[in-house]
Amino acid sequence: MTQGAGQGPEVERTATLRDFRVPAYVHETGPYAQGTPPGNAAPPVHDPLDPPAGYTPTQRDLPVINRGDTLQVTVDPATAPAPAPVPSTGPGPLFVVGDVHGYLEELIAALREKGLIDAAGHWCAGTARLWFLGDFTDRGPDGIGVIDLVMRLSAEAAASGGYCKALMGNHELLLLGAKRFGDTPVNSGAGTATFQAAWLLNGGQKYDMDRLQDHHLQWMARLDAVEEVDGHLLVHSDTTAYLDYGDSIEAVNDTVRETITRNDADEVWDLFRKFTKRFSFRDEGGANAVRSLLDTYGGTRIVHGHSPIPYLLGEVGSEDGEEHRDPVVEGPHVYADGLAIAMDGGVTMAGKLLVQQLPLES
Secondary structure (H helix, E strand, C coil): CCCCCCCCCHHHCEEEECCCCCCCCCCCCCCCCCCCCCCCCCCCCCCCCCCCCCCCCCCCCCCCCCCCCCCCCCCCCHHHHCCCCCCCCCCCCEECCCCCCCCCCHHHHHHCCCCCCCCCCCCCCCEEEECCCCCCCCCCCCCHHHHHHHHHHHHHHHHCCCCCEEEEEHHHHHHHHHHHHHHCCEEECEEEEEEHHHHHHCCHHHHHHHCHHHHHHHHCCEEECCEEEEEEEEEEECCCCHHHHCCCCHHHHHHHHHHHHCCCCHHHHHHHHHCCCCCHHHHHCCCHHHHHHHHHHCCCCCECCCHHHHHCCCCCCCCCCCCCCCCCCCEEEEEECEEECCCCHHHHHCCCEEEECCCCCC
């Protein structure tokens, strides 16, 4: 696995108390420091963590490009794309969305480009089916705005005979934990940790926390972790850790929801940590890892977010000493002997927020 000098593969951080003493709402520093939404203070500098054995350690999180405050996208009706094609009978076309991470403006533009919403931001795709693969908040400027949009589109799509649904991402677990448990110590496997510290370290936004309400928490806590649609096994993370939670889709989803409902900080932390694993489908043995999930849960291809395509392709963090360049992402990345489709276009590193119709064209 290619890495930049002094720069390991991108993964989430599970911060420990020895990393830093948390002031009120801090942010990343370094060459890829993210923008600071309203009310956020400047961060301290932290030393790298010693990762727990058995899962990928994290570095300073994804590079983030500040895109300013969230703006509503306006589209000239004369040049607007046609709505997504809707069949006369049966279910409508299937679309999936990669990690959004608070980039509401980019999400609206991408959904509009595919004909799923109109110029006013309302569902216009009839019986089309839309799946979000998780990670709605953190790093970007308006995570709560993203959740509000997805919740509204869910109601509008259902009223039109289609649907808009979402999966649980590791950042949903992180935000839930930060809200519920705050600075309560948890057993991280590498010392004492807290959800609050990990949330801040992984791009948590004060602007989101200030607007987080009970109905947002309830919606996130009820999200499924795995689904199979038209032969596509949909998950958030490119990991085999789902196998730890059940031998069927129903069992995994029930176990995840029950874990969250029990409200045990250590149990939720362990769930978050496992959902943070990545790169299981890449490199040697990756195809077999995918097959282990497909054989257990069904489907002929797995579709995931979580690991940005530029990292899967080695386009970020090379060892040649070149200066950082914005990654070029044109669409989903198919790999692992054609069995895996990666959907995180790296919007937080000036990549692309992907909305893709399935199945992919040959």
